[in-house]
Structures are given as C-alpha cells and as structure tokens.
Amino acid sequence: xxxxxxxxxxxxxxxxxxxxxxxxxxxxxxxxxxxxxxxxxxxxxxxxxxxxxxxxxxxxxxxxxxxxxxxxxxxxxxxxxxxxxxxxxxxxxxxxxxxxxxxxxxxxxxxxxxxxxxxxxxxxxxxxxxxxxxxxxxxxxxxxxxxxxxxxxxxxxxxxxxxxxxxxxxxxxxxxxxxxxxxxxxxxxxxxxxxxxxxxxxxxxxxxxxxxxxxxxxxxxxxxxxxxxxxxxxxxxxxxxxxxxxxxxxxxxxxxxxxxxxxxxxxxxxxxxxxxxxxxxxxxxxxxxxxxxxxxxxxxxxxxxxxxxxxxxxxxxxxxxxxxxxxxxxxxxxxxxxxxxxxxxxxxxxxxxxxxxxxxxxxxxxxxxxxxxxxxxxxxxxxxxxxxxxxxxxxxxxxxxxxxxxxxxxxxxxxxxxxxxxxxxxxxxxxxxxxxxxxxxxxxxxxxxxxxxxxxxxxxxxxxxxxxxxxxxxxxxxxxxxxxx
Numbered sequence: 001x002x003x004x005x006x007x008x009x010x011x012x013x014x015x016x017x018x019x020x021x022x023x024x025x026x027x028x029x030x031x032x033x034x035x036x037x038x039x040x041x042x043x044x045x046x047x048x049x050x051x052x053x054x055x056x057x058x059x060x061x062x063x064x065x066x067x068x069x070x071x072x073x074x075x076x077x078x079x080x081x082x083x084x085x086x087x088x089x090x091x092x093x094x095x096x097x098x099x100x101x102x103x104x105x106x107x108x109x110x111x112x113x114x115x116x117x118x119x120x121x122x123x124x125x126x127x128x129x130x131x132x133x134x135x136x137x138x139x140x141x142x143x144x145x146x147x148x149x150x151x152x153x154x155x156x157x158x159x160x161x162x163x164x165x166x167x168x169x170x171x172x173x174x175x176x177x178x179x180x181x182x183x184x185x186x187x188x189x190x191x192x193x194x195x196x197x198x199x200x201x202x203x204x205x206x207x208x209x210x211x212x213x214x215x216x217x218x219x220x221x222x223x224x225x226x227x228x229x230x231x232x233x234x235x236x237x238x239x240x241x242x243x244x245x246x247x248x249x250x251x252x253x254x255x256x257x258x259x260x261x262x263x264x265x266x267x268x269x270x271x272x273x274x275x276x277x278x279x280x281x282x283x284x285x286x287x288x289x290x291x292x293x294x295x296x297x298x299x300x301x302x303x304x305x306x307x308x309x310x311x312x313x314x315x316x317x318x319x320x321x322x323x324x325x326x327x328x329x330x331x332x333x334x335x336x337x338x339x340x341x342x343x344x345x346x347x348x349x350x351x352x353x354x355x356x357x358x359x360x361x362x363x364x365x366x367x368x369x370x371x372x373x374x375x376x377x378x379x380x381x382x383x384x385x386x387x388x389x390x391x392x393x394x395x396x397x398x399x400x401x402x403x404x405x406x407x408x409x410x411x412x413x414x415x416x417x418x419x420x421x422x423x424x425x426x427x428x429x430x431x432x433x434x435x436x437x438x439x440x441x442x443x444x445x446x447x448x449x450x451x452x453x454x455x456x457x458x459x460x461x462x463x464x465x466x467x468x469x470x471x472x473x474x475x476x477x478x479x480x481x482x483x484x485x
Contacts, residue, residue: 002098003031009105010034012361013342016368017103022069024376035078049454052394084315084335101337101375108304108343119283119297123150139237139296146301148175156400161237163245184431188400190243246272251287269294306344320346329386331371341367354392354408405453408443408460424474439467455481
C-alpha cells in the first residue's frame with residue numbers, strides 16, 4: 001500500500017491531524033492507523049480567548065471519521081515496526097505501508113506503580129475506565145495514588161466507597177495548582193456532591209461506548225481521556241456513604257502485600273480513623289509514613305510515559321529527557337519526513353516566554369492540527385511560522401465542580417524567587433492568583449466564574465507594566481476588563 005500521508009493513533013492528536021490534513025488536501029488520501037475500534041472526536045469546539053479553547057470529546061466508531069472526511073481511510077491495526085529510512089510502516093498482519101510523510105500520535109501509557117499486580121489499575125482510556133467501574137461497584141475502600149488531573153477528578157467523583165488519596169506533595173492537585181488553591185479545594189473533598197440533574201451542562205458530557213474490548217493483556221492502549229470524562233459515569237461503591245476521603249500527604253507507596261504476606265509480616269493495619277482495622281482485604285498497602293491500609297484495589301494515577309514503541313528499534317530518533325520523541329518547531333522528528341504530535345512527543349524548540357508543555361488534551365489537539373499544517377507546507381516547499389497557540393500556555397478544566405483556568409507561568413515555573421503573588425480568595429466561590437515579575441503579569445490561576453481570563457491573557461501577552469495598578473488589580477469593586485479595554 002502506498003499513500004502520501006499516514007497518521008498513527010486514533011486519539012485527540014491523531015484524529016485532529018487527520019481531519020486537518022483532509023481539509024488542507026481534499027484530493028489526497030490520508031491513512032489513519034489505530035489499534036482501537038473507537039476514535040476520539042472533538043465536538044462543540046469553542047475559542048474562549050486568543051489561546052484558550054474549550055471542546056468536548058466523543059468516542060465514535062472508526063467509520064464515523066471516514067464518513068466525515070471522505071479522503072480519510074481508517075485502518076484498525078497495530079504497528080509492528082517503522083523503517084524511517086525506507087519510509088515503510090509495517091503492521092501487525094505483515095502489511096507494509098509506504099508513505100511520503102507520517103505523523104506519530106500514539107499518546108502515552110500509564111506509569112503503573114506495580115505493573116503486574118492484578119489489584120493495581122491505571123486510568124488512561126475508556127477501556128481502563130470500564131474496568132475501574134466494574135471493580136468499584138463491589139469495593140468498600142480504594143486507594144488513589146497520584147496528584148494530577150485524573151486523580152483529582154476520581155477522588156471527587158467516587159461515592160459509596162472509602163477513598164485514601166496518597167500524594168507525594170504537601171498539597172492536593174499540585175500538578176495544576178499551588179498550595180493555596182489546594183487548600184481552597186480541600187474544603188470540597190467530603191462535601192455532598194451537587195447533583196447535575198435538570199441543570200444544563202456547558203459541555204456535552206463524555207460518554208463511554210458499549211463496544212466490547214478484549215480483556216487480553218495485549219490489548220492496545222486507546223486514546224487519552226478528554227474533558228469531562230468522569231461526568232455522568234457511575235462511580236459508586238458498596239457503602240451507604242457519599243464522600244469519604246482521607247488524604248495522606250508527602251507519601252509514596254512502599255510496598256503492596258497480599259493478604260497472606262500481610263498476615264505473615266506482623267505489620268498492623270489501620271482504618272481511616274487510625275484505629276486497628278479488623279476487616280479482611282485483598283491487598284494491604286504500606287506507605288512511606290509507615291501506615292498500612294487494607295484496600296480492595298489501588299488506582300495508579302501517577303502520570304504517563306510517551307508511547308514510543310514500536311518506532312524506536314532500527315531508527316535514530318532523538319529523545320528528550322522525559323523519553324518523548326523530540327520535535328522541532330515544525331513538529332519534525334530527527335528522522336526525515338517523520339512528524340510527531342501529542343503526548344508521544346516533546347517540544348524541542350526554544351519555548352515562548354509564557355508557554356510550557358504539559359501533556360493535556362488541549363495541547364494534543366493544537367499539536368495535531370499544527371503538525372498537519374507543517375506536513376503540507378513542507379510537501380509544498382514552504383515554511384510556516386510557529387502557531388500562535390504556542391505563545392501563551394492556556395488550559396481550562398474543572399476540578400471539584402469549579403471551572404479552573406491556567407494561564408502562562410501560572411505556578412511561577414522557571415521564575416526562581418524573582419516574582420510576587422497577588423491573591424483574591426472568596427471561600428466556596430473563587431480563587432484568583434496572579435504572578436507578577438517586575439510589575440508585569442507572568443501567569444494566573446482562575447478558579448470559579450471570574451470572567452477574568454481574556455483580560456489576564458491580554459495582560460500577559462502585552463506585558464503591560466501594572467506597577468501603578470497592582471494594589472487595585474484584584475479589587476472586586478473595580479471592573480478591570482473595562483479599565484484595560
């Protein structure tokens with residue numbers, strides 16, 4: 001088989017890349033290769049500001065992409081190997097695909113604490129969510145390890161089950177927010193969850209398709225979860241309780257014991273109140289603070305590693321320190337005519353002052369679209385400028401039912417100690433944090449319905465000297481949107 005453009009991966013980056021190629025090259029056939037029967041489709045795309053965007057993710061059968069983009073052919077197969085020098089991609093059934101340009105969008109795979117332990121699961125794609133739901137339905141107590149987005153959403157959504165949230169940091173959700181915002185969220189941990197019944201949703205909820213997936217250990221990894229993936233999914237255990245979350249800070253998992261190993265160890269197990277636990281559990285988890293908890297299973301939500309196999313053998317890809325395939329400002333890898341986008345790659349160019357890479361669905365979409373533009377431009381002998389979306393980091397999500405917007409160097413990344421913080425906090429309503437250096441805005445965290453995102457984005461981009469105004473910048477009685485208009 002010969003084709004001009006090949007995209008590998010049916011997640012957000014891959015599908016966006018294929019759709020963009022289809023739009024730019026309606027006469028050329030685009031081949032999308034994915035191991036999963038489902039692709040991740042972006043719907044209800046909405047641009048909030050110059051760099052901030054909001055969208056929904058729906059799972060759809062592969063054929064839906066072919067219906068939408070007539071020149072895209074979707075092949076459900078796994079990749080066996082890549083011969084970059086010969087421009088040949090080999091599939092699991094022995095078929096060879098000869099390409100002119102290829103984009104690798106195979107995402108990341110979960111970093112599991114104990115890869116072979118049957119009581120440890122990762123949350124990455126829809127298949128793993130289905131397995132989690134199945135196990136949770138009979139569970140009394142679970143441990144969630146990790147402090148990023150998926151861990152934060154899981155802890156909030158789980159009901160009818162005791163949850164131990166083990167984090168290595170001093171505050172919750174520290175991958176995204178500072179300790180102050182972590183304390184703001186702490187008050188929400190064990191609150192009764194607000195029902196959304198009868199309320200209109202700002203975003204179409206992420207849904208799980210009923211297509212059955214093989215439970216084999218060799219099941220390929222599906223595309224990453226998108227916004228609102230946890231909403232409207234049943235995450236309920238066996239107990240007659242709403243939220244019951246215990247946070248263990250500054251800890252890691254020391255060891256995971258079977259019931260027999262625990263009984264032979266002589267260790268003591270405690271319940272959530274610190275009293276001896278008289279229950280019987282499938283596994284016992286010892287933390288580095290010497291506490292031992294019995295649990296039905298453990299969720300390892302400790303991030304992902306780039307899913308670079310099987311592209312590395314026989315090729316000369318440059319890898320970044322985080323093991324991602326290094327790409328330049330045209331999304332090109334070190335191998336000719338091989339591009340990469342999304343979680344599998346690492347930006348190797350000198351980043352703009354207020355941009356940083358995080359492996360998020362929003363950046364996966366942006367990279368997928370931009371890589372397609374770069375592939376076409378290169379084919380036409382042209383060079384395009386780095387997309388404006390890489391000028392300022394911008395991300396919107398939802399934690400504990402609060403809208404969360406992150407802009408620029410929102411946690412003062414890379415600023416050392418040469419910065420100051422402005423804060424406005426209204427308990428249970430909003431948390432606004434601004435990072436200033438030399439009187440100019442470097443980043444911001446906006447939690448709640450603040451309506452400040454467009455103004456703050458402009459202040460970061462324009463680098464306006466705010467020294468004369470900083471004492472009133474967060475004054476709720478002053479409409480700064482009009483002031484800086």
